[in-house]
Amino acid sequence: MDLKVGKVTSATSIMGSRSQNNPSNAGKGKLSKKASLRHVKTTKDKGLNIIMYSVKFNVEAEFGILGAFLITNGHKHKFFLQSATFEVSSVKIIHFDCQSWVYPIRRTKTDRIFFSNTCYLPHQTPAAMVELRREELHSLRGDGRGERKEWERIYEYDHYDDLGNANKGHEHARPVLGGTQAHPYPRRIRTGHTCSNKDPKTKSQPKMINLDIFVPPDEQLHPKKLLELLSNSIQSAVHFIIPETKSLIKEDSDSFDSFNEILEVFSGNQGQQAGKVPDEVRKMAPNKQLKRMIHTRKTNQAKFPLPQILAENKWAWKDDREFARQMIAGINPARIRGLQQAMSQHKIFILDHHDYLMPFLNRINTNGICAYASRTLLFSSKDGSLKPVAIELSLPGSSSSEEDPWVFVPASQGIEAASWQLAKTHVTANDSAHHQLISHWLHTHAVVEPFIIASRRQLSVMHPIHQLLRPHFRDTMHINALYRRILINSGGVLEKTLFTGEVSMELSSMLYKEWRFDEQGLPSDLLKRGMAIQDPESPTGVKLIFHDYPYGEDGLDIWLAIKTWVSDFCSVFYKQDGHIQSDEELQAWWSEIRNVGHGDKKREKWCEMKNLTDLIEVLTTLIWISSALHASVAFGQYAYASYPPNRTTLCRKFIPEEGTFEFAEFLRDTDGYFIKMLPRRSEMTLWIALMEVLSQHTSDEEYLGQRSMVQWTDKEEVRQLFMKFKRNLRDIQGRIIERNGNPELKNRGGPAKIPYELLLPDITDDRSTGGIIGKGIPNSISI
Structure with a gap:
């Protein structure tokens, strides 16, 4: 047996499929004696030690098939266990894809168990593993009491009651999201943090920013990825936090004076170097890791890379065609919809940010924020491109x-x-907040978390659907926890940079009222938005109303590939609909998602999970959200949104009316008025840094059509079907490149000449490519 771990450990034992003779252990497999691990070799990977151990077991002939192993960490620190391989004979090898932290036995008080890559439906479970399967699931559910400790593998639900910080003052109080009709929301993982002294309905928050957040060990980031994420964040932080030169933020002004000054943020002409890393950032990482990262960054010039929107033509963003193209090929391509009364010609479209914003505008338009609710009408021309024909900007009236x-x-x-350019900029501010x-x-992030919790609580690791979904949940819960701590909390980055400010998450809750799972699959979404019509002859069941819709056309190809793979996989295990109805784990999973994880939507329409068609549709939709949908809205952010004149996050001036002092100012210098309408220097630079972090692929990313372990399943038939899926993705990649x-x-590049690659699978055997590359669909919501 070989074990790949990150720290030395003590001992392990294996479990066979034959029952023990002891009646008190009925339903549990035969357990071998413990054996100590022997060090084999150590390799380095970007500063991390990868250590391989071996261990040998002698078991009797009636031991049975190896189904699980237990490992004891007898040392002081946790380690990350990547994988284990057991050589039973010269022809029989059993694999374990572990990918989890293992904590010291003095903390957990119990050994850690891992199951092999063999999976069974509940009724197929070997008799010796039945009770173990039940016990393992039961141990993950908790009792809903107490504060969770970092080593606890406990999955419980909670409301979003940790976004505010009433202890800091009334201005930091935020409503609890979830559990009420006024503020419905998906559930999150329960941490059990103590309640706030000032508001017992909400949780207390740490005094300092840190990344010590409870996430069950199976959901925590791989150490290599965590190190890389911290490194990327610190690199971006030095752009705006205490630069050695003061050229970036002037002492007498916190605003830009010209477009050239904004462009200098990307050109690096200021010559500033990465200076002292402040204490707030220093506390985010372990000392050794931080020192290593600082050392590698000291000699690098602190500048932002040039965004794609500026690469070919620095004024392309002002073109009306580019403004419209980004609605169907940018980073928020699923908001635009066809106007129903014009569907017979399929010519008129609308980008609508009106109804949901109007109730919030009076609260938003304070402290220098100037926002409208917008509607933008567009016309489809003969060449397939969209052209804006009118923008309506609205403010609340006297009543x-x-x-x-x-x-x-x-x-x-x-x-x-x-004036038209100012109106377009207010539209992009609306769209930026909606996008984020x-x-x-x-x-993507929020709606998937309840599925992860339910999967851990109700689907055994032995269950084939758990095996199918596992790569599509990787890192999501940990990333979400970081979002709650840094981005969406009171005073967090999004409140500081988006025009919606402190009402941001209330607004998100309002739009969750419109969310329905059965409308999240791409074909259903396109039909709902009037961007497609039903087509029984199409394998996707729909036909785009105009083919030059990059997100729609590429997305339907990816959707069909995912659905084919899911159908192939499920058909291996479910030979008849009755097996779905009698699968108690699957039925409990689906019930818990509807009634608890998304409990505020339990009265909405959900399928009943009665047959294979239901299961395939649910799983395809879930994988689509976790992979392709997230990729389409996440990895193009730097290309488009890092240049605020193209996609501003807020406006500090209304459009001036004739006869006013502001209008006279506007007449004197239209460009100057436009620039003063944009975010301040500090806000703009903070936003650019955030876009840089959120747009990056890490070097160990696992993409659609890839698995971290070649032998992730012991079923050769399933592996062959997975290779078919991978070939389909390769074919799609070729078609996308040809379209581009x-x-x-015209919408494939537009005036900015940015090819649409956000749904390019980028299937390659080289998984070491990271950075702001745009293309590539990660398996999961991993950033």
Whole structure:
């Protein structure tokens, strides 16, 4: 047997499929004697030690088939166990894909158990493993009491009651999300933190920013990835926190004066170096790791890479065609919809940020924030490109039933053209907040977490559906915990940078009211938005109303590939619908998701999980959300959103009305007025740094069509079907590249000449590529 671990350990034992003779252990496999591990070799991987051990067991002939092993960590520190391989005979090898932290026995008080890559439906479980299967699931569910410790493998549900910090003052109080009709929300992992002294309904928060957040050991980031994520964050932090030169943030002003000054943030002309790393950032990482990262960054110039939106033409973002193209090929491509009354011609489309924003505008438009609720009408031209034809910007009127709308139309010169540019910028501010809070956070990160919790609580590691979904849940819960601590909390980065400010998560809760799981699959979403029509002859069941919709066209290819793979996989294990109905683990999983994890939506429409069709649709939708949907809204952020004039996050000026002092200021210097309308220097630079971190693939990323272990299943039939899935993705990759090279498809590049690669699978055997590469669909929501 070989074990790959990150720290030395003590001993292990194995469990066979034959029952023990002792009646008190009925239903449990035969357990071998413990054996000590022997060091074989140590290798280095980016500063981390990868240690291989071996151990030998002697067991009697009636021991049975190896189904699990127990490992005891007798040392002071935790280690990360990557995998284990047992050579039973010259032809029989059993694999374990562990990928989890193992904590010291003095903490856990029990050995850690891992199961082999052999899976069974509940009724197929070998008799000697039945009770062990039940006990393992039961141990993960907890009792809902007490504060969780970092070594506890406990999965419980909780509301979002940890976003505010009432102890810091009333301005940091935030409503609890989830569990009420007013503020519904998906559930999160329960931490059991103590309640706030000032508000017993909410949890207390740590005084300092740190990454010591409870996440069950199986969900914690791999040490290599955590180190890389910290390194990327610190590299971005030095751009705006205590630079050695003061050229970035002037002492007498916190605003830019020209477009050239904004461009200098990317050109590196300031010549500032990565200076002292502040205490707040220093506390985020262990000392040894931090010192290593600081050493590697000291000699590097602190500058942001040039975003793609500026690479070919630094003024392409001002083009109306580029403004419209980003609605179907940018980072928020699933908000635009067709106007139903114009569906017979399929010509008119709308980007609507009106109804959900209006109730919040009076609270938002304080402290220098100037926001409208917007509607943008677009027309599809003969060449397939979209052109904006009107923008309506609205403010609340003197009464709750009144509005004050203002309509702008395109203009090519003069003050009308400058006003039109301001109107487009207010639209992008609306779209930026919707993208971050809804399309990115809510519709991927937040809605998937209850599925992860339910999977751990109700689907045994031996269950084939657990085996199928496992790579699509990797790192998500830990990333979500970091989001709650740093990005979406009161005073967090999103509140500091988005125009929605302190109402950001309330707004997210309001739009969760519209969310339905059965509408999250791509074909259903396209039909709902009027971007496709039903087509019984299509394998996806739908047909796009215009083919030059990059997100829709590429997405349908990926959707079909996922659905084919899911169908192939499930058909291996479920030979008839009755097996689905009698699968108690699967039925408990689906019930818990609907009634607990998404309990605020339990009265919505959910399928009944009665047959193979139901199961395939649910799993395809879940994998689509976790992989392709997330990739489409996450990894293009730096390309488009890191340049605030293209996609601002807030506006500090309204569009001036004639006869006012502001209008006179606007007439004197239209560009100057536009720049003063954008975020301040500090806000803008903080946002750019965030975009740099959130857009990066880590070097150990696992992409769609890849698994961390070649022998992730012992079923040769399933491995062959997985290779078929991978070949399908390769074919799709070729088609996407061909589309991007077709000059007749105007929306594939647009004036900015940015090829649409956010749904490019990027299937390759080289998994070491990281950074801001845009392309590639990770298996999971891992950033």
